[in-house]
Amino acid sequence: MAAPVLGKIFSLSRSVVSLSCSSVFRRTVFPVVCAVQSRGFREIKETKEGNVTVIEGVLTKPDGKIEELDNRHGACPICSHNLTFTWKDVHILSQFMRPDGKVMPQQVTGVCNTQHRKLFMAIEEAKRAGLFPDQNPTLDDAKAVRASEVPLNRFNDYCPPDWVVMKRMTDVPHPRIPYRKLRRYTKINPKIVRIAARKRGK
Amino acid sequence: MASRVQQHWLTFSRMWLLCDARWQPTPELAKRICKYLEGRHKPVYHPLTDCGDHVVVINTKEVAFDKNQWEKKLYAVNTGYKDTMIAMSAKDFHRMDPTKVIEREVYSELPKNSQRQNLMTRLHLFPDENIPDNIKENLVDIIPPVMEPPKRLDEFTEEEKASWPRFFIPPADYKPAD
Numbered sequence: 001m002a003a004p005v006l007g008k009i010f011s012l013s014r015s016v017v018s019l020s021c022s023s024v025f026r027r028t029v030f031p032v033v034c035a036v037q038s039r040g041f042r043e044i045k046e047t048k049e050g051n052v053t054v055i056e057g058v059l060t061k062p063d064g065k066i067e068e069l070d071n072r073h074g075a076c077p078i079c080s081h082n083l084t085f086t087w088k089d090v091h092i093l094s095q096f097m098r099p100d101g102k103v104m105p106q107q108v109t110g111v112c113n114t115q116h117r118k119l120f121m122a123i124e125e126a127k128r129a130g131l132f133p134d135q136n137p138t139l140d141d142a143k144a145v146r147a148s149e150v151p152l153n154r155f156n157d158y159c160p161p162d163w164v165v166m167k168r169m170t171d172v173p174h175p176r177i178p179y180r181k182l183r184r185y186t187k188i189n190p191k192i193v194r195i196a197a198r199k200r201g202k
Numbered sequence: 203m204a205s206r207v208q209q210h211w212l213t214f215s216r217m218w219l220l221c222d223a224r225w226q227p228t229p230e231l232a233k234r235i236c237k238y239l240e241g242r243h244k245p246v247y248h249p250l251t252d253c254g255d256h257v258v259v260i261n262t263k264e265v266a267f268d269k270n271q272w273e274k275k276l277y278a279v280n281t282g283y284k285d286t287m288i289a290m291s292a293k294d295f296h297r298m299d300p301t302k303v304i305e306r307e308v309y310s311e312l313p314k315n316s317q318r319q320n321l322m323t324r325l326h327l328f329p330d331e332n333i334p335d336n337i338k339e340n341l342v343d344i345i346p347p348v349m350e351p352p353k354r355l356d357e358f359t360e361e362e363k364a365s366w367p368r369f370f371i372p373p374a375d376y377k378p379a380d
Contacts, residue, residue, distance in 0.1 A: 083369070088352040090358075091358075092369070095369060109370055128269070129352065
């Protein structure tokens with residue numbers, strides 16, 4: 001992302017070393033399959049011809065290449081293509097996501113247990129980082145709406161490269177550090193804390 | 203080279219380097235900046251020769267921290283009053299002054315000797331991309347980033363989205379409700 005900055009900052013007279021941006025897809029393996037439209041979402045269309053109204057479900061093109069996925073053995077679509085993904089790979093995560101911002105159930109996707117867990121954690125981390133701004137929970141799910149309204153990601157968050165799934169799931173959410181523990185290391189003037197809080201606009 | 207003296211001056215000259223802190227993890231970024239401030243990226247390095255470079259950091263307000271660290275990490279702040287010191291979370295500290303987080307991190311990563319204050323004067327921090335013209339003229343090279351910033355779904359064009367291969371197509375009966 002320093003490339004557009006360079007154009008503004010450096011003058012033409014200076015020679016500049018340009019950053020080499022590695023591609024997003026360096027880890028994925030592309031399957032080569034012929035394109036046949038057989039499955040997809042259907043839209044309801046009503047047509048009137050005199051007395052007769054026809055209501056039919058018409059196949060719509062999804063936002064991508066339509067390929068006939070040959071999965072005779074019911075294999076996990078991620079393991080069979082040797083995919084490794086992280087929270088940054090939005091092009092993979094968006095395929096397994098609902099417009100709510102949740103993962104599609106395992107029975108629908110046909111994904112194995114470990115990969116489903118990894119998808120779940122990766123989607124959560126990507127949502128925390130703000131990579132899916134349009135996919136918000138619907139008003140039916142009151143708990144999720146309340147959780148999303150809390151301004152969590154005030155600044156950028158990132159996740160370290162080798163994260164372990166089970167470790168993250170047992171992480172205790174950080175408690176507010178109680179006053180009696182702070183006093184061990186610091187001496188706080190409560191007047192100053194109150195004034196600072198008022199300035200922040202609480 | 204016309205003479206050896208000119209080559210000597212060129213090897214020991216002080217360079218001005220640019221660093222973009224957007225979406226970079228702070229502890230790893232601080233270590234990298236320390237390396238260039240001390241001069242450890244040069245084969246002619248020696249601690250007694252003052253061979254470090256200037257580092258200009260931009261977009262410090264968009265620096266990144268690990269999951270909980272914006273709330274958990276505490277910085278000691280001097281209030282100026284007697285017997286009082288405040289422990290501020292990184293969130294409030296960053297709001298107070300968006301350049302100070304990186305300043306503190308680099309200060310703690312530098313070797314704890316008398317060189318440290320001298321090297322901190324060669325660190326130039328800016329929250330935005332606005333840099334004064336004096337410094338713009340001096341910039342020579344870029345420090346390679348630690349992490350590439352991720353792209354949101356909105357930032358991809360529709361052509362790019364169409365070029366992604368599909369590993370899973372939802373069945374026609376699937377309803378996302380419930």
